[in-house]
Amino acid sequence: MNLSGQIIRVGVVKRRKSPYISRKTIGKIGEYMMTTPQTLPLHSELPVEMTWDIEVIYPDQTAWENDFTAIGDYLAAAVAFRGRLGEGPAVLAEAFRAGDRLNRLVEKLYTYAHLRSDEDTSISAHRALVDRASARYAEISGALSWFEPELLALPKARLKEYLAAPELQFYLRTLTEILRDQPHTLSDKEERLLGLASDVFASSARIFSQFNNADLKFPVIADEQGREKELTHGNYLNFMESPAREVRHRAFNAMYDTYAQYRNTLATTLFGEIKTHTLTAQLRHYPSALAASLHEDNVPVAVYDNLIVAVRRHLPALFRYFKLRAKALQLDRIDMFDLYNPLVPECRVEVSWEEACRWVREALRPLGEEYGAKLDLAFSRRWIDVLECRGKRSGAYSGGCYDTNPYVLLNFTGTLNDAFTLAHELGHSLHSYHSREAQDYHYADYRIFVAEVASTTNEMLLHHYLLDRCTDRNLRLYLLNHHCDQFRGTIYRQTMFAEFEKLLHALVEADTPLTADLLCREYFALNAQYHGDAVAPDRRIAMEWARIPHFYYDFYVYKYATGLAAAAQLSRNILSGAPDKLTAYLEFLKAGDTKDVLDIMKDAGVNLATPAPIDAALADFSATVDQLAAELG
Numbered sequence: 001m002n003l004s005g006q007i008i009r010v011g012v013v014k015r016r017k018s019p020y021i022s023r024k025t026i027g028k029i030g031e032y033m034m035t036t037p038q039t040l041p042l043h044s045e046l047p048v049e050m051t052w053d054i055e056v057i058y059p060d061q062t063a064w065e066n067d068f069t070a071i072g073d074y075l076a077a078a079v080a081f082r083g084r085l086g087e088g089p090a091v092l093a094e095a096f097r098a099g100d101r102l103n104r105l106v107e108k109l110y111t112y113a114h115l116r117s118d119e120d121t122s123i124s125a126h127r128a129l130v131d132r133a134s135a136r137y138a139e140i141s142g143a144l145s146w147f148e149p150e151l152l153a154l155p156k157a158r159l160k161e162y163l164a165a166p167e168l169q170f171y172l173r174t175l176t177e178i179l180r181d182q183p184h185t186l187s188d189k190e191e192r193l194l195g196l197a198s199d200v201f202a203s204s205a206r207i208f209s210q211f212n213n214a215d216l217k218f219p220v221i222a223d224e225q226g227r228e229k230e231l232t233h234g235n236y237l238n239f240m241e242s243p244a245r246e247v248r249h250r251a252f253n254a255m256y257d258t259y260a261q262y263r264n265t266l267a268t269t270l271f272g273e274i275k276t277h278t279l280t281a282q283l284r285h286y287p288s289a290l291a292a293s294l295h296e297d298n299v300p301v302a303v304y305d306n307l308i309v310a311v312r313r314h315l316p317a318l319f320r321y322f323k324l325r326a327k328a329l330q331l332d333r334i335d336m337f338d339l340y341n342p343l344v345p346e347c348r349v350e351v352s353w354e355e356a357c358r359w360v361r362e363a364l365r366p367l368g369e370e371y372g373a374k375l376d377l378a379f380s381r382r383w384i385d386v387l388e389c390r391g392k393r394s395g396a397y398s399g400g401c402y403d404t405n406p407y408v409l410l411n412f413t414g415t416l417n418d419a420f421t422l423a424h425e426l427g428h429s430l431h432s433y434h435s436r437e438a439q440d441y442h443y444a445d446y447r448i449f450v451a452e453v454a455s456t457t458n459e460m461l462l463h464h465y466l467l468d469r470c471t472d473r474n475l476r477l478y479l480l481n482h483h484c485d486q487f488r489g490t491i492y493r494q495t496m497f498a499e500f501e502k503l504l505h506a507l508v509e510a511d512t513p514l515t516a517d518l519l520c521r522e523y524f525a526l527n528a529q530y531h532g533d534a535v536a537p538d539r540r541i542a543m544e545w546a547r548i549p550h551f552y553y554d555f556y557v558y559k560y561a562t563g564l565a566a567a568a569q570l571s572r573n574i575l576s577g578a579p580d581k582l583t584a585y586l587e588f589l590k591a592g593d594t595k596d597v598l599d600i601m602k603d604a605g606v607n608l609a610t611p612a613p614i615d616a617a618l619a620d621f622s623a624t625v626d627q628l629a630a631e632l633g
């Protein structure tokens with residue numbers, strides 16, 4: 001999970017807030033608060049070397065308050081440019097700089113506040129700092145919303161002059177990005193109306209979110225020991241990972257039977273959301289909602305379509321994996337609730353913190369000495385908050401901003417999975433560190449499209465490092481299974497979602513209302529195609545569409561699939577030992593937002609405009625399935 005750039009910069013390039021939720025932590029926030037044993041230490045009781053050093057951001061709250069007060073002046077300085085953008089290139093350059101100064105400061109304030117608060121989410125004084133920084137941010141966003149419309153309203157000749165002006169050469173990419181929006185920007189009056197209506201347009205997603213997170217209750221079911229537990233979003237995956245098949249089956253039935261009770265309501269909220277996407281795209285003169293969404297990253301629709309075609313071509317390898325699962329689990333055929341449980345439940349590897357750090361360091365050695373030196377800073381400068389403690393935010397993430405170190409929150413308990421999480425989050429942190437070091441603040445934040453590439457590349461490197469060295473059969477099985485599941489969950493499953501989203505938007509664009517019956521029928525059919533006859537059909541899965549929050553973010557999930565395909569390619573490149581390939585990768589880490597995402601990936605060594613990276617990644621998956629089959633005998 002990556003929280004860098006969680007705050008969208010305002011007034012410069014439009015960025016949408018990341019709806020990214022790590023699959024590792026999905027829905028677990030809040031649940032932790034209920035289950036944290038009171039015996040855990042307080043954050044202040046942890047050994048200092050196992051905590052992150054955030055005093056280097058602000059030594060105390062007074063320093064934070066001083067910067068918070070200074071925001072007023074920075075905001076006034078930025079707002080003073082309103083109505084002046086046409087005065088000349090030097091004035092516009094100054095306006096960009098004033099906006100950057102303001103955003104930089106508010107990001108620093110927010111970063112400190114949320115890191116402090118995440119140490120113990122029960123401390124309301126720290127939560128209050130987060131709320132104040134967020135409120136200030138929202139205020140700034142509103143106060144600078146005139147920037148792009150004012151720029152786009154300038155006479156064409158003036159804009160052309162700006163593009164050639166030496167004072168603005170540094171901002172050329174930003175200007176070009178803003179101008180790319182011009183054909184989709186409406187008149188002042190229309191933009192004002194859309195702006196006023198934007199809150200109402202968000203209603204479907206808000207209703208779904210409230211329903212799904214606050215109101216929806218699942219039944220109590222019995223776990224392996226017969227203890228009654230309330231099913232939650234947070235513990236569903238734990239039930240799905242249970243070695244006891246009847247426990248998985250109970251949780252699966254309880255989950256989908258609950259959603260089925262609200263099928264009409266949930267079909268209506270989803271229909272409302274998709275209609276909002278299609279209407280907005282139509283009003284802004286895009287050929288489709290898909291084109292509108294991909295426009296943001298300048299990604300051609302063909303990339304999306306190619307992904308689906310390529311993944312479908314490799315479905316037989318997935319079916320082979322399902323059949324292998326059935327064999328390992330001694331079943332004739334697996335069910336939809338047999339997809340997440342580990343194949344080797346008895347394999348429990350204890351990994352000490354020191355061992356995990358050593359593994360990660362060694363596994364990332366192929367990235368070179370310069371990378372290794374930066375990685376060492378994560379430990380010597382205490383970027384990482386390692387241990388669980390009372391009230392600590394659950395899961396794991398990488399955060400930080402331009403004026404702070406990168407920071408990693410972990411809840412390290414010594415499992416093998418925790419070691420992979422460490423490699424993953426440090427991938428984010430080192431990516432941010434390279435970008436921030438190489439780029440001015442203005443271009444330092446990379447886009448969501450590339451955000452999971454470096455983190456997943458590190459996971460791949462750790463996988464290969466461990467697999468090459470391990471002789472224990474169970475551990476090998478665990479590693480191979482983990483690797484297969486990553487491809488299954490990130491490429492196959494997310495592409496199935498991407499295909500479903502595409503279908504829903506096409507239906508609505510053809511004036512077909514999305515009823516619960518239609519959604520269930522289409523989802524069931526698509527799910528069957530992505531599981532073949534290797535998985536027993538279960539009518540309940542027809543309701544799965546109702547519980548996927550990502551369907552409320554238009555055309556987002558395909559980025560997971562392209563991200564993993566890119567990481568698979570890049571880790572192969574790095575391990576090949578070719579110096580030019582390593583250089584290309586390190587340049588990718590430094591690229592920030594200086595180029596279009598497809599160009600950044602292409603320069604790094606992955607051409608996502610062609611299906612080749614998807615084909616190669618799924619050939620890798622297929623080979624791993626073969627290895628797994630060989631190990632299982």
Ligand SMILES: [Zn+2]
Nearest residue numbers: 001002452455
């Ligand atoms: Zn991540």
